[in-house]
Amino acid sequence: MAPKLTVFVSHSRKDEAEKEELLSHLGVLRQAGLIDIWMDHQIAAGEDWAREIEQAIARADLAVLLVTKNYLASEFLYEAEVMPLLNRRNHHGLRIYPIIAKECAWRGVVWLQ
Numbered sequence: 001m002a003p004k005l006t007v008f009v010s011h012s013r014k015d016e017a018e019k020e021e022l023l024s025h026l027g028v029l030r031q032a033g034l035i036d037i038w039m040d041h042q043i044a045a046g047e048d049w050a051r052e053i054e055q056a057i058a059r060a061d062l063a064v065l066l067v068t069k070n071y072l073a074s075e076f077l078y079e080a081e082v083m084p085l086l087n088r089r090n091h092h093g094l095r096i097y098p099i100i101a102k103e104c105a106w107r108g109v110v111w112l113q
Helices: 015-033 051-061 068-073 075-092
Strands: 007-011 033-040 060-065 095-100
Touching: 007 051, 007 075, 015 033, 015 060, 015 068, 051 060, 051 075, 060 068, 060 075
Parallel strands: 007 033, 007 060, 060 095
Antiparallel strands: none
């Protein structure tokens, strides 16, 4: 059996319904033992959230970006997740899969091109 992949899921907390839909699809792979899923809700209260996100990105085998207008408008997500993920892609070949979950102006976003 192939080693289990760690999937980093990047999403806006304003898009819970879309996140749950994505998790339903990924759940099949998780139940089959093919993937582990990491999301920011796994950070315990009082933990250093920046360090936890940084470590999760370093461990990720691939990343899924749940793109919506909320996601694109979040400076926090851009700084804390998108930029480090793009850096890992450019230097270490991390695979990134953006999913356009809701209609938004993604075509105008340089890093999505």
